[in-house]
Amino acid sequence: MTKKTLLSFLLLTVFVLNTVAQKITSPKEFFGFNIxxxxxxxxxSQTEKYFQLVTKQSERALITEIGKTEEGRTQYMMIVSSPENLKHLEAYRQISQKLARAEISASEAAALAQKGKAVVWIDGGLHATETVGSQQLIQLYYELLTRNDAEMKHILDHVIIxxxxxNPDGQELVANWYMQEKDSSKRNMLIPRVYNKYIxxxxxxxxxxxxxxxxQNITRQHYLEWMxxxxxxxxxxxxxGSVIAGPPYRAPFNYDYDPLLMTQIDGxxxxxxxxxxxxxxxxxxxxxxxxxxxxxxxxxxxxxYYHNMIxxxxxIIGNPTPSAIPLVPKRLLPDNATPFPVMPQAWTxxxxxxxxxxxxxxxxxxAARMKDKLLYNIYQMGRNSIKKxxxxTWTVQSYKIDTxxxxxxxxxxxxxxxDNVSGWGERSLPVSYFDQYIKAKELRDPRGYIIPADQPDFPTAVRFINALLQSGLKVFRSTGAFSVAGKSYPEGSYIVKTNQAFRPHVLDMFEPQNYPNDFQYPGGPPIRPYDVTGWTLAFQMGIQFDRIMEDFSGPFEQVPxxxxxxxxxxxxxxxGDGFLLSAAVNNSFILVNDLLKAGVDVFRVKDAIQGLPAGSFYIPAKGFAVLKTGNTALGVPxxxxxxxxxxxxxxxxxxxxxxxxYGGSIPSGWTRWLLEQFHYSFTVIYPQxxxxxxxxxxxxxxxxxxDGLPAADTTAATxxxxxxxxxxxxxxxxxMLGSFTLEKSLPQVKAFLEKGGxxxxxGNNTALAYHLKLPVTNALVKTNxxxxxxxxxxDEYYIPTSILEVNINTGSPANYGLPSTTDIVFNNSPVFKLGAPADDIEVIxxxxxxxxxxxxxxxxxxxxxxxxxxxFKAxxxxGVFYAFGPEITFRGQAHGTFKMLFNELYQ
Known part of the structure; x- marks a missing residue:
């Protein structure tokens, strides 16, 4: 064999070996069907094994565990890029972090933007019955590992995917449920419970x-690790009448965003x-x-968006069971919303x-074509936030314009x-109105916030701080006592300043949201907002904090x-006389429940005592041993x-x-999670x-x-x-089957109350008050x-999910530990007024x-x-009946009103 022939043979051998090593198992080969x-x-379970298998077969990918799910499954993240990029993955991750936090100079940022790689997150399956999401991710992973065209090479060279x-738990539940029917025509998504363990x-x-x-697993990757x-x-x-809805999205968008974010979404x-x-x-x-x-x-x-990320x-439409695009005439005509309409047809x-x-x-x-711009622009938005x-700085809000x-x-x-009308027909007003109603000194944005360590429920304040830290915010803690704006604060207080890259999220957690009045036309019906219009987390959680309007400093150290x-x-x-726990501290209820389970006597003191509010807990001295072995990390004084x-x-x-x-109530699921977190024992029951x-x-x-009970206007016949x-x-x-009915269920509820239940x-389930003929009526009516x-x-009254303030009857045991006013989550919630004289009704x-x-x-x-x-309480x-119109346990967020529930859960 000549040297030339030998060289050709060796090169061919290397090529064959590399081809064998790069043989990626297709979904059809692994699952037995095409995605x-x-x-x-x-x-x-199948997907997990497939991801692990093909990752081993490819030099383009790595797989890493990012945490466990609520049901204990492993949640993975696959990282795909060129083999060369994967060798320097940590360096690229650090570049992404540095640019997102924007704590470097513009020249360094420009250099890093050239050197770095765009980072793109793509997920699937969050809502598990939306099965396109989980399945497309399998197909995408396979194609990213096997395509070898010029476009794919360009993507792999410039992007880390x-x-x-x-939602691994949901994918397992839904797919197993759907596939359990041997007869494909009977396959369905009518799963028995919610597809995330609780919610x-x-x-x-x-x-x-x-x-x-x-x-937690996802946000760690988004806001702390990869940015x-x-x-x-x-x-x-x-x-x-469409195939897919996508960006750009309709108005309004939040006023705190950097404008560059919105135009990048357009791009x-x-x-x-x-x-x-x-x-x-x-x-x-x-x-x-x-x-x-x-x-x-x-x-x-x-x-x-609140982190300057696109x-x-x-x-998208579609399910494994074939469907069809219906005829929706208004979507057939091309317009700005739908430039290329789809015609009615069968759909696979x-x-x-x-x-x-x-x-x-x-x-x-x-991302590959705009890599440098994406990297530098996230830095630029962060620098803009730090500067603001x-x-x-003044943020123009809709209410300021209205005023x-x-x-x-x-x-x-x-x-x-x-009026001074321009050539375009626009009214132009004297600038003095801008100075008075938009740029008045008192309307400035705060420079920061202080969360005092001496507030009544500091453990809940720490939970709030942890939510900020999990969101990637920069937080400081005081190492000693200090004063700002004439007020003294103790050591251990927390400080959150607004001169940081994720300033929009800082403002969002502390400041009110001011949703614009949004109607179809003047005097017409409201345009339903997407989900919540007001959610200020500090309000929901009942956190005490101070808005600081000038720059300030103190003995502060940054929390990593x-x-x-x-x-x-x-x-x-x-x-020797026992111990007291404050009714104002949510975590007190965890400790109390642990004490009760251990057989320790616990009392509620009906009057304020030793600076603690009425309803605080007393534990006799003999409870010392159990207290000593209790959870000291709860921070309960x-x-x-x-x-x-x-x-x-x-x-x-x-x-x-x-x-x-059957099918699962989300509010009930949130409550199940909440009761577990606070160590209550309970039983889940169904209509039967x-x-x-x-x-x-x-x-x-x-x-x-x-939810789950008949509405107020429901009759047994309907x-x-x-x-x-x-x-x-x-x-x-x-x-689990069946439903709560007025014919069979209501009499049993009445009997339960008659016997002292x-x-x-x-929320909506307060309609039971009307079915029980209690002496209350709907306050949200008028006489024509x-x-x-x-x-x-x-057009007369509309309050989608927002935060409102209510007065609290502090003399009611239902409100033990609450202040005289509190913030509640209100979602077009029921509001009542007393009907006939009602001695048996107590306003809460x-x-x-x-x-x-x-x-x-x-x-x-x-x-x-x-x-x-x-x-109210009736x-x-x-027995006793309680009706809470507001969402007092809203999505596990409304810590400020949890006590309204907890106070009622004892005999």
Whole structure:
């Protein structure tokens, strides 16, 4: 063999060996079907094994564990890029972090932008019954590892791609449920419970609170580890008559964003829709073509906006069971929202997968082509935020414009001002109005916030701080006592300044949201907002903080990014007269429940004692041993009693039942999670359990949380049972079937109350008060010209999810530990007024009769709230009925009103 022949042979051998090493198992080879085949779904156990297998087969990918799910499965993140990039992965991660935090010079940032790689996150499966998301990610991973064309090489050279199945538990449940039917025509998504262990669809409502393990895993990668410049979140389904809804989104967007963020979303969106159009894939709708806007924080797509990151959400049609695009005439005509309409037609799962691939590559191609700009622009937005937080800055809010216009209109009518109309027909006003109503000194944005360590419920304040840290914010802690603006603060207080890159998120957590008045036309109905309009977390959690308007300093040390805090450990003093725990501290209830389970006597003191509020807990001296072994990390202050209190009442564990139904109630699921967090024992019950009767023999308290009961205007004749047919449900889930009915369930509830039971209702389920004929009526009505009582119209009264202030009846044991006013989450919630004289009704919370209640969000027609009852207690025979109109446990966020529930959960 000649040298030339030998060299050729060796080169061929290397090529063959490399080809063998790079043979990637296809989805068809592994799963037995192509991704996108009708009536086929891969579950998470299979997907997990596939990801692990093909990662080993490829030099383009790595796989890493990012945490456990609520059900204990491993959540993975796959990292895809060129082999060369993977060798220097840590360096690229640090570049991404440095640019996002923007704590470097512009010249260094420019150099790093040239050197770094764009980071793009693409996920799937968050909402598990939206099966396109989880399945397209499998196909995308395979294609990223096997495509060798010029476009793919360009993407791999310039982009680091992070892929994650973000709801493993849900994918396992839904796929197994769907595939259990041998007859494909019977396959369905009628799963028996929510597809995230506790909260189902609300797993996309947790991204500033981070209650769920999956959310914690994701946000750690987004805001602490990788800081992606683009985050793409797959969902479904698109609006009827379209294939997909995507960016750019309709108004309004939040006023705190950097304008560069919004125009960058436009840029990526153009790449996505253009790719579909080039490939002759119609049906993309955007802007007013769908309901999605850029206002709300809290979703996987929207929380990135508050971190200067491009968040993308698409909603696509399609399921493994073939479907069709219906005829929706208004979507057939091309317009700005839908430039390329789709015609009615049959639709397969494969088409949805194909569209998803096109959209993914539209994003990745944009990231590769715009790599330098993406990296530098996230730095520039961060620098802009730091600058705004370092000087006097005014954010123009809709309410300021409304105030300005109202003042000008008054002056115009009185002759003190007159219109000046431009050539474009726009009214231009004297600049003095801008100076007075927009740029007045008192309307400046704060320079920072101080959370004092001596507030009544400091452990909850620490939980709030941890939510900020998990979101990647810069937080300081004082190492000594200090003073700012004439006020003294103790050591251990926390400081959050606004001169940081993620300033929009800082403001979002402390400041009110001011949603604009948004109607279809003047005098017309409101345009329904996407999810929440006001959510200020510090308000929801009842945190005491001070807004600091000038620059300030002190003995502050930065908490390392993402380093979660614990409150000062509980210290147990020596005492022969027993111990006191404050009713104002939420974590006191954890300690009390642990004491009760250990057999220790616990009492509630009915009067204020030793500086603690009424309702605080007394533990006799013999409880010392259990207290000593308790959870000191809870941070509950334990006070030595100066004497054995007199006016006290012993409490005992209650037998708690929590109502749920087939398919799963999200509010009930949140409550289940909350009760577990605070160590309450409880039993989940279903309609059949209610109908079986003898409830008082089994339970002391029944919780009906927000949904699942007949509405107030429902009659027995019109109430219909819902849910799957029993023969379609496996035996283990049969007990969940049925619904609460006025014919069978209501009499059992009445019997439970007659025997001394306690019922707690929230939100929509307070309608039970009307079915029980309690002496309350709906406050949100008016009398028309004919003298008839009618409901208010949307242009008269409309309050989507917002934060309102209520007055608290501090004399009621239901409100032990609460201040005289508190913030509540209100979502077009019930409001009551007393009917006939009602000696058996005690008002728990009410709206002030003299002032508006809105604290954050949007409230149209607030006058109808004034003097209304937000919550009440009614004595019913030997039992007690509670109605809380507001969402007192809202998504595990409303720590400020948790006590309204906790106070009722003892005997």
């Amino acid at each position: 996108g085949d009708n009536y086929r779904l891969a579950n998470y 992070l892929l994650s199945e973000v 189902g669809h609300d797993n996309n409502r947790d991204f500033y609170m981070m209650n769920m393990k999956e959310t 992606p410049q683009i985050i793409y979140n797959h969902h479904q389904s698109g609006p009827a 990526v969106a153009a790449s996505m829709i253009n790719r579909l159009n080039v490939e002759n894939k119609p049906g993309y709708t955007r802007l007013e073509g769908s309901s999605f806007n850029g206002w709300w924080d809290g979703g996987l797509r929207t929380a990135p 968040g993308l959400l698409t909603e 799962f494969q088409k949805s997968i194909d569209y998803s691939m096109s959209l993914n590559y539209g994003v990745l191609d944009y 937080g370092s000087e006097d 300005l216009l109202a003042a000008y209109e008054r002056d115009r009518k009185s002759g003190r001002a007159k 990014y993402g380093n979660l805090q614990t409150p000062p450990a509980s210290v147990i003093p020596a005492s 334990i006070m030595a009693a100066s004497a054995v209190p007199g006016n006290k009442e012993k409490i005992n564990k209650a037998r708690i039942a929590l109502f749920d139904y 359990d209610i109908d079986a009767g003898n409830l008082k023999d089994k339970y002391d308290v029944i919780l009906f949380m927000n 109430r219909r049972r819902t849910g799957p047919k029993p023969d379609r449900v496996p035996q283990e889930y049969q007990k 306690k019922i707690i209702t929230t 010209k004919g003298g008839k009582t009618v409901s208010l119209k949307g 919370a009410s709206f002030d009769a003299a002032k508006d209640a809105l604290r954050s969000g949007w409230a149209w027609g607030q006058s109808y709230l004034k003097g209304g009852i937000a919550a 004595t019913v025979n030997k």
